[in-house]
Amino acid sequence: xxxxxxxxxxxxxxxxxxxxxxxxxxxxxxxxxxxxxxxxxxxxxxxxxxxxxxxxxxxxxxxxxxxxxxxxxxxxxxxxxxxxxxxxxxxxxxxxxxxxxxxxxxxxxxxxxxxxxxxxxxxxxxxxxxxxx
Amino acid sequence: xxxxxxxxxxxxxxxxxxxxxxxxxxxxxxxxxxxxxxxxxxxxxxxxxxxxxxxxxxxxxxxxxxxxxxxxxxxxxxxxxxxxxxxxxxxxxxxxxxxxxxxxxxxxxxxxxxxxxxxxxxxxxxxxxxxxxxxxxxxxxxxxxxxxxxxxxx
Numbered sequence: 001x002x003x004x005x006x007x008x009x010x011x012x013x014x015x016x017x018x019x020x021x022x023x024x025x026x027x028x029x030x031x032x033x034x035x036x037x038x039x040x041x042x043x044x045x046x047x048x049x050x051x052x053x054x055x056x057x058x059x060x061x062x063x064x065x066x067x068x069x070x071x072x073x074x075x076x077x078x079x080x081x082x083x084x085x086x087x088x089x090x091x092x093x094x095x096x097x098x099x100x101x102x103x104x105x106x107x108x109x110x111x112x113x114x115x116x117x118x119x120x121x122x123x124x125x126x127x128x129x130x131x132x133x
Numbered sequence: 134x135x136x137x138x139x140x141x142x143x144x145x146x147x148x149x150x151x152x153x154x155x156x157x158x159x160x161x162x163x164x165x166x167x168x169x170x171x172x173x174x175x176x177x178x179x180x181x182x183x184x185x186x187x188x189x190x191x192x193x194x195x196x197x198x199x200x201x202x203x204x205x206x207x208x209x210x211x212x213x214x215x216x217x218x219x220x221x222x223x224x225x226x227x228x229x230x231x232x233x234x235x236x237x238x239x240x241x242x243x244x245x246x247x248x249x250x251x252x253x254x255x256x257x258x259x260x261x262x263x264x265x266x267x268x269x270x271x272x273x274x275x276x277x278x279x280x281x282x283x284x285x286x287x
Contacts, residue, residue, distance in 0.1 A: 106247060112255035113207075119267065122252070 002045035003038065010070050022068075026050050033064075033095040035088055039071075039080050047071035049084040053095050058125065064092030066102040069111065085118050103127065134249065139215040142169055142177045147211055148265070150187060151203040151258045157196030177215075184214050199258075208261065209253035219250040 004019045027036030033053035039046045049069045055062035066088065071081045089100055101123055104111045136144075145167045149158055160178050164171035178197060181187040188200040199206075212218055220243040270276035 106251040109251075109254055112251065113257060113260070116255050117257065117260045117263070119263065121269075 002040075003048055006045050006048070006070060006072055010073065022050065026052065033092075033097075035091050037084055037087055037091075039084055041075075045072075046075045047080045047084055049088050051088050051092070051100075053092065053097055062097050063099040063101055064089070064095070064097050066100060069102075069114075081114055082118065085115075136212060137216045138169075138173065139177050139180075140212045142167075142174050143181055143211050143215060144208065144261075145169070146174065146178060146181065146197070147186065147199065147206070147258055148261060150197060150199040151206075152262055152265075154199065154203075157190035157198050159196045162196075180214055181211070186211065186214075203258040203262070206258045207254055208256045208258075209250070211258075212253055218246070218253060220246040 003023075004014075004016055007019065008014050023036065026034045027050075035052065036048070036050050038048045047070055049066065051064055051066040053062050054065050066085075069081060069084065071084075092100055100120075102115055102120070104115075106112075146160075146163050149163050149166070160175045161171050164174045178187060182189060182197075186199070186201055186206065187197045190196045190198050209218060
C-alpha cells in the first residue's frame with residue numbers, strides 16, 4: 001500500500017489495479033529473473049525499482065530492463081535511487097546478463113538525468129509510434 | 134553533429150573549471166590545454182560570466198572559477214548561450230517550408246532536434262566529468278588520439 005501511495009504522490013495518478021498486477025508479476029514470488037526492489041526506512045516505502053531480464057526481443061540477446069524507478073520527492077538526493085539502481089544491476093549481473101537498458105519519455109528530464117548520471121548512454125534502438133485511426 | 138566553436142570552447146572551459154573546483158584557471162591555461170584560440174576563449178568566458186556560469190576570481194593570479202553547481206548545470210544551459218538548440222520556430226521558416234515537401238522534411242528534422250534537445254538537457258557537467266573519467270572510448274578507432282593543432286595566435 002505504501003508503494004501505491006508513493007506512486008500516486010509522484011505521478012498524480014491512482015493505479016491500484018496496475019500495481020497489484022505488477023506486484024503479482026514481479027514481486028509476490030521470487031521468480032528470477034524478475035526483480036521488484038523496495039527501499040524502506042522505518043517501515044515507510046521511500047523508493048522502488050522494478051526490472052527483469054528479457055531475451056531476444058527486438059532481435060537482442062538477453063539483457064536487463066528497468067521498467068520503473070521512483071523515490072519519494074522529499075527523500076531524493078540522498079543516494080536512494082543510486083542504491084536501488086546499483087542493487088538491481090548487481091542482480092542482473094548475477095542473472096548472467098551484461099547490459100541494462102531502460103526507456104523514458106523524452107521530456108522526463110529528471111529521470112533522464114538520473115540514468116545518465118549512473119553512466120547510461122543512448123542505446124541502439126529508436127522508439128517509433130503511430131496513431132491507430 | 135557539430136557544435137559551433139564558441140559552444141565547444143565554452144564546454145571545455147566549464148569542464149575544466151568543474152573538474153578543478155579548488156583551483157582558479159586562467160583563459161590562457163585552458164586555451165593552451167585544448168590548443169584553441171585564447172582570444173576566442175576570452176570572449177566565450179566573458180559570455181559565460183555574463184550568464185552567471187563562471188566568475189572571475191579575485192586576488193593574486195586571477196583566473197576563473199565555476200559559479201554554479203556542476204550537478205545542476207547541463208550541457209544545454211551552456212550551449213544555448215551561443216547557439217539555438219531544438220526545433221525551429223515557425224517564424225524562422227522560409228516560404229519553401231510552406232510546401233508539402235518542406236513540411237514533411239521539417240517533421241523529420243524536428244525529430245532530430247527534439248532528440249538533441251533532450252540529450253543536451255539530460256547531461257549535467259557532473260555527469261560529463263564521470264564520462265571523462267570512465268573513458269568508454271578507449272580502444273575505439275573512432276576516437277583515436279589525433280595530433281593537437283597549434284592554437285591560433287590572432
